[in-house]
Amino acid sequence: MRTDDESGGPAGLRAPDVPGEGPWLGGCDTAAADFRRAFDALPAACQIVARDRRFLYANQAAALQGRRTRDEMLGRTMGAVYPGIELSEMYGAICRCLDEGTAARLETEYPIPYGATGWIDVHVQPIPEGALVLATDITPRKQVEQGLRRLVHFDLLTGLPNRSHMEECFGRLATHGRTGNGGLALLVLGVRRLRDVNFALGRRHGDALLRAAAGRLRSAVAESAEIARLDGDHFGVLLAGAGSRAVAERAAAALREAVSGPERIEGVTVDLAARVGIALSPEHGTDFPSLLRNAEVALHLAHQSDSGQAVYAPSADGFTPRRLALMADLLPAIEQQQFVLHFQPIIELDTGTVVEFEALIRWKHPVHGVIPPDEFISLAEHTGAIRPLTLWVARTALEACRELHRTGLSLTVAVNISARNLGDDAFVDQIERLLAETGARPGWLDLELTESMLMQDPDRAREALERLGKLGLRLSIDDFGTGYSSLGYLRKLPVHALKIDRSFMGAGGPTPGRRDSVIIRAVVDVGHAMGLHVVAEGVETEDGIDALKKLGCDRAQGYYIARPMPVEDARRWLRESPWGLRSIRPSA
Ligand code: C2E
Ligand code: MG
Ligand code: MG
Numbered sequence: 001m002r003t004d005d006e007s008g009g010p011a012g013l014r015a016p017d018v019p020g021e022g023p024w025l026g027g028c029d030t031a032a033a034d035f036r037r038a039f040d041a042l043p044a045a046c047q048i049v050a051r052d053r054r055f056l057y058a059n060q061a062a063a064l065q066g067r068r069t070r071d072e073m074l075g076r077t078m079g080a081v082y083p084g085i086e087l088s089e090m091y092g093a094i095c096r097c098l099d100e101g102t103a104a105r106l107e108t109e110y111p112i113p114y115g116a117t118g119w120i121d122v123h124v125q126p127i128p129e130g131a132l133v134l135a136t137d138i139t140p141r142k143q144v145e146q147g148l149r150r151l152v153h154f155d156l157l158t159g160l161p162n163r164s165h166m167e168e169c170f171g172r173l174a175t176h177g178r179t180g181n182g183g184l185a186l187l188v189l190g191v192r193r194l195r196d197v198n199f200a201l202g203r204r205h206g207d208a209l210l211r212a213a214a215g216r217l218r219s220a221v222a223e224s225a226e227i228a229r230l231d232g233d234h235f236g237v238l239l240a241g242a243g244s245r246a247v248a249e250r251a252a253a254a255l256r257e258a259v260s261g262p263e264r265i266e267g268v269t270v271d272l273a274a275r276v277g278i279a280l281s282p283e284h285g286t287d288f289p290s291l292l293r294n295a296e297v298a299l300h301l302a303h304q305s306d307s308g309q310a311v312y313a314p315s316a317d318g319f320t321p322r323r324l325a326l327m328a329d330l331l332p333a334i335e336q337q338q339f340v341l342h343f344q345p346i347i348e349l350d351t352g353t354v355v356e357f358e359a360l361i362r363w364k365h366p367v368h369g370v371i372p373p374d375e376f377i378s379l380a381e382h383t384g385a386i387r388p389l390t391l392w393v394a395r396t397a398l399e400a401c402r403e404l405h406r407t408g409l410s411l412t413v414a415v416n417i418s419a420r421n422l423g424d425d426a427f428v429d430q431i432e433r434l435l436a437e438t439g440a441r442p443g444w445l446d447l448e449l450t451e452s453m454l455m456q457d458p459d460r461a462r463e464a465l466e467r468l469g470k471l472g473l474r475l476s477i478d479d480f481g482t483g484y485s486s487l488g489y490l491r492k493l494p495v496h497a498l499k500i501d502r503s504f505m506g507a508g509g510p511t512p513g514r515r516d517s518v519i520i521r522a523v524v525d526v527g528h529a530m531g532l533h534v535v536a537e538g539v540e541t542e543d544g545i546d547a548l549k550k551l552g553c554d555r556a557q558g559y560y561i562a563r564p565m566p567v568e569d570a571r572r573w574l575r576e577s578p579w580g581l582r583s584i585r586p587s588a
Contacts, residue, residue: 045120045135048127051098053077056129065110065120065135090122090133097124097131107138155229157207158214163292166228166236170288173240174281183243184281186236187252188295189217189259189274190303194233197270208265213272220258234299235274236292243280245311252276252309275302276309284312318378322368326376329365330385334392338364341396342564346414346535346557347579349549354574354583356446358414358557359397360564361389377418386420391430398440400567405444409574409583412474414446419453423460428467435471442472448499449475451483458489469494476535480523491530498527502538502558509544510551517551524552 039046045062049055055073063070066082073081078091085091093104104124112118119142120135153165161169173184191213198206210233217235221227226238237255242248259274277299285291294312297319301310333339343357363371380386394415401413421427435442447468454461454477465475476497477490481504500523504510510517520536527534536548539558548556561579574580 043136045133045137047073047133047135048129048131049078049094049098049133050130053079053095053098055081062135065137067113090124093122093124094131094133097126101126107142112139158211158229160214160218160235161226161228163228163230163236166226166230166238167288169226170238170291173238174286183241183283184291185239185242185248185251186279186281186291186295187239187248187255188230188277188279188292188299189213189235189237189255190277190299191233191235191259192273192275193270197265201265201268205265205268205270209263209270209272212263212265213259213274216259216272217255220255230292234296236295243283245278245280248278248280249309249311252278256308273308275299277302277312278309279312323379326365326368326371327379327383330376330380330383331388333363333365334385334388338366339389339392340364340566341393341400342566343400343413343570344557344564345562345570345573345579346555347561349545349553349556352579352582354411354579355555356412356414357401357570358416358448358564359393359400360416361393381418381420384420386418387424387427390415390417390421391434394431394434394445395438398434398438398445401444402438402440404571404574411583412444412446414448414476416448416450416478419456419461422449422453422464423457428464428471431468431473432471443474446474446476446496448478450478451480451485453483454489454493455483455485458485462489462493465493465495479537481519487526487530495532497533497535497555498523499535499537499557500553505536505538505540505544505558507540509539509541510547512547512550517547520548520551520553528552 039057039059040061042059043061045065046057046059047055047062048057054075054077058066058070058073060070063073066073068081078085078094088108089106090108093106096102097104103126105122107119107121109117109119118137118139121138123132123134125132125134153161153168155162170184170186191210194206194209197209210229213233213235214227214229217227217237221237224240226236228236228238230236237251239248239251242251256274256276259272261272262269263272264270277295277297279285279291279295279298281291284294294317297317298310298312300319301313301316302308340362341359342362343359345354346356346358347353348355361373361377363373363376365371377386380389397413397415401411404411417427431445431447434440435445449461449465469475474497475493475495476499477485477493477495478499479501480498481501500520504516504519506514506516510520524534533554534552535555535557536544536553537557539545539548539556539560541560544558544560545556562573562577565573574584
């Protein structure tokens with residue numbers, strides 16, 4: 001039997017069944033012995049395979065790597081030495097090299113002890129004797145790469161794939177046309193109460209909540225769906241074949257159901273719940289960033305909806321680049337005096353006289369033209385610009401009111417305030433200072449607060465209203481009927497008027513016997529029982545005025561009387577309009 005030392009190494013090339021010695025051996029024994037030693041010292045596995053697939057030569061590293069002695073290898077075919085090797089990529093490359101003379105380089109897996117997998121970097125080179133196969137063990141490098149890949153593609157906290165992984169999956173599905181019949185749906189789940197748990201119990205509990213949500217999600221979702229933790233408390237589920245609205249909505253409802261329910265976290269029971277935003281591909285985006293953006297906008301809409309889920313709708317998407325630009329423009333616009341007030345009269349229905357003007361803000365933007373308040377007030381609330389803005393409105397309105405009083409018109413002025421103002425501890429003092437600075441009497445100012453705004457934080461709102469009431473101001477509840485306040489709560493507020501939302505007015509005004517007029521009648525009765533004035537907004541017709549009188553409404557405001565107008569026009573209107581004239585020269 002040949003020993004490794006005698007027959008292994010390049011000297012093996014000289015075995016009788018070896019065709020030729022190869023020019024690189026130089027046909028010399030000393031050279032062959034030197035080569036043998038040199039090749040055995042190489043850390044890389046080095047093998048020569050003949051055209052008939054037999055091993056002609058294997059160095060020591062090759063024997064170690066393949067866990068065969070050289071005796072077991074030399075003179076035998078690759079298939080006989082390594083059963084099953086015929087299926088491998090490496091075998092294919094070696095055969096192509098032997099048959100077609102093509103060199104190749106590849107990285108491939110191979111089994112290592114204890115069921116683990118190693119990696120080798122293989123060079124296959126044609127030589128006169130057949131193929132020279134050099135294999136370098138790159139397992140440590142691959143393990144580092146896999147670790148990095150894990151870091152890059154997986155979320156360490158939940159073990160779920162992360163956003164970049166989901167983006168890759170989306171790309172694969174889209175490029176291979178495997179989006180299923182009817183496209184794709186991306187569902188973004190927002191886990192509720194994470195912040196509460198973090199604040200109340202600490203981050204450890206918050207992390208446990210996220211892991212619990214991830215676990216529930218994983219068991220609720222089919223193998224074929226891709227799940228990811230996108231960031232913070234947002235998880236994504238990508239569903240192929242769910243691009244129709246109805247299918248995606250059903251899936252979202254099922255996911256919310258699966259994720260919801262009490263979860264015991266280190267001795268504390270937390271009620272897990274989620275809201276879901278849905279975006280469909282291709283309808284709402286053909287690339288992952290747009291689809292994700294739209295699903296997150298939909299999640300934002302879901303937070304405001306009763307059902308707890310929402311499908312992306314471009315018409316409800318306020319997060320446009322224009323909005324972002326306007327946000328940045330807001331504060332400088334106050335200094336640059338780009339805002340103007342328009343005034344809309346409110347009449348007393350009994351006498352037909354003007355009793356008040358509501359101050360309504362407009363933004364004369366140097367690039368975008370006139371922007372209505374509905375487009376920028378929420379931005380101002382978001383950025384905090386609402387504080388200086390409301391003070392500017394109140395000051396300008398009070399100055400205009402003071403001018404009217406100078407000409408003998410004892411009218412009040414209504415100013416809309418926002419929830420952010422009510423939550424601001426300095427607000428009441430600032431209003432008091434404004435009254436002093438403008439020389440206006442507190443009774444000239446009517447502050448309008450929407451019903452929904454009061455309900456955001458009823459206790460705080462009541463506290464602020466009580467302080468404002470003590471200043472001697474009038475307070476009105478705006479857009480009444482849209483905000484779910486309870487009568488018990490309203491009764492405790494120091495308010496003077498209810499303004500019925502204009503949505504109850506109908507196109508031609510309230511029609512006797514119809515639902516709207518029944519509601520108006522009910523609001524009038526409740527308002528009067530609480531000692532409040534009832535004002536109707538959005539009156540557009542004479543019939544509307546008549547109907548409101550019959551329903552017992554006290555005051556009215558609307559296009560039929562006058563549209564909101566700049567202060568100079570309002571002064572002219574008071575002199576020229578029949579309504580205004582009655583105020584100037586009240587009928588005896
Ligand atoms: P609001 O306080 O309920 O004001 C009434 C809105 O109804 C005004 O819209 C007014 O132009 C409109 N309106 C009045 N009569 C009629 C009518 O007969 N038919 C119809 N279709 N509409 C009528 P505007 O000026 O666009 O203001 C919209 C909302 O923006 C206001 O609703 C108010 O909530 C808010 N807003 C306006 N100015 C300010 C402000 O200075 N500060 C704050 N925080 N909000 C403001
Ligand atoms: Mg108002
Ligand atoms: Mg209103």
